Amino acid sequence: MAQLQLEIVTPDRLVLSEPVEYVGAPGYEGEFGILPGHIPFLSALQVGNLYYKSGGKTFFVFVAGGFAEVSDNKVTILAEVAEKATEIDVERARKARERAEQRLAKQQENIDNARVQAALARAMARVSCRSRAKDAGTCEM
Known part of the structure; x- marks a missing residue:
């Protein structure tokens, strides 16, 4: 299955960097989804839950503000705050x-x-x- 690279970065640390099959994020105009091959895209993020699918499982990350950029099968989340659900x-x-x-x-x-x-x-x-x-x-x- 085709994949895209997801990177979640805060001012303090790299929260996540891994290949995934899908990303859903809380944009300011509403939730949006990204699949491999998506056109270049930029969105402001609101407080909410980002989720991604990898290996048939769904994982969640809390994000508070920031931006999402999609380009060349890579999703970069630049967040003010981000925490994996496990954290x-x-x-x-x-x-x-x-x-x-x-x-x-x-x-x-x-x-x-x-x-x-x-x-x-x-x-x-x-x-x-x-x-x-x-x-x-x-x-x-």
Whole structure:
């Protein structure tokens, strides 16, 4: 089967570099999918779950912002934050979600609403990523 090279990079590290059969990513205009032979493409990413298929299995990676570039059967993800589902600390993400929900419920004037909403979105996406990977059988809880 034809493959494409997937590389996920953050400012701190190379998260992933391997040949895959398919990539699905959370673009700003909606989720998009990449198969081998895709035309050159560039998209901004939003907070969410990127997934890829390799060897008949589906794997998940949490991404928070950044860009996806597709060119010559290579998908490069330049993300502000990226974590493989196996690296996500679910308990920490749940606590972050609870803190954000509590801050939003208080409706204080000195709260940075956009910042709290972003923290809530990241926490929820992390928990979702880990859960989807567990359901796919590619991550133990």
